[in-house]
Amino acid sequence: MPAIRVKRLVHDFGPDRVLKGLGLTVEEGEIFGLIGPSGAGKSTLMRVLTGYLEPSEGEVEVFGRDPTAFDAADRRRIGFMPQSFVLYGGLSVRQNLNFVAGLYGLGFLRRRRRVRETLEFVELWDARRKTAARISGGMQRRLQLAAAIVHEPALVFVDEPTANLDPILRRKFWDEFKLLRDNGHTIFVTTQYVGEAELCDRVGLLSEGRIIAAGTPDELRRRAFDGEVIELTLAGDPGHTGAQLEALENVGHVVEVREERDGDGPVSRARLVVDDADVVLPKVFEALNGAEVRSAEILSPSFDEVFFRLVRSG
Secondary structure, X not given: OOOEEEEEEEEEEOXXXXXXXXXXXXXXXXXXXXXXXOOOOHHHXXXXXXXXXXXXXXXXXXXXXXXXXXXXXXXXXXXXXXXXXXXXXXXXXXHHHHHHHHHOOOOHHHHHHHHHHHHHHOOOHHHOOOEHHHOOHHHHHHXXXXXXXXXXXXXXXXXXXXXXXXXXXXXXXXXXXXXXXHOOOEEEEEEOOHHHHHHOOEEEEEEOOEEEEEEOHHHHHHHHHOOEEEEEEEEOOHHHHHHHHHHHXXXXXXXEEEEEEEOOEEEEEEEEEEOOHHHHHHHHHHHHOOOOEEEEEEEOOOHHHHHHHHHHHO
16 A cells, blocks of 8 residues: 555635646655645645645545544654744753654653654754754754654655755755665655755656656656657767768657857767667767767756756646
């Protein structure tokens, strides 16, 4: 059974339809990233999955249960890290985490052990006596992550954890998510940073309330470009390279040609889409028939470009 299963989900806020027939599946033991711009519906979907909002239409199951019907045992199986800081500013870091652990029913000995383990995991043990209001914004985010995982949930929902953080701290969060996954947790994370899709096991691209594509990062690249991409740089002006570029159509599909100059004269840069770049690359050199190839590279396009292409195609 998947950790999360959503079918034909619709959610309305009055006359405004925010989620529009959305469907997705999240397997246990993976990092699933929901990627999309602000206003796409990410936080609304998160609130539906955690049972804080009831769907207007459709089916939602988390561990086979309707989130709006969760009992206490169901809720202990999930953790939730919201965007905004919701803990107590007047309590210390350790007091906050101890309070949350008590809410989840952890006994004294287990609570004491888990508070220390979790604060060490998010690198806040040395700051345990500081009041939460007086630590940095990044430390507050890490404290919120600690509060979401102190009870060792099977599934952790993390809403925009890296928004407005510096790149080093953003990477630290993703390292922690991978450690959690490797220890058997399922992570469902939303982000507006499209490039963070690279760090997920599977990705759903959300645009205007719809999942426009879902799969592994490599699967989405292939879908965006209809295959894999080889970029070639050929020496010579377009009059000499035109016939050679036409010959490439016998082994793939030329999707872009740019005419440039480098220190040695004019060059043509071409992008060729093929089914399997490793297999086709030797055939590319055969098709070019002795042309001066300055470079031939199998590209891994950025996820910004992948996202743009998939949104544009529908």
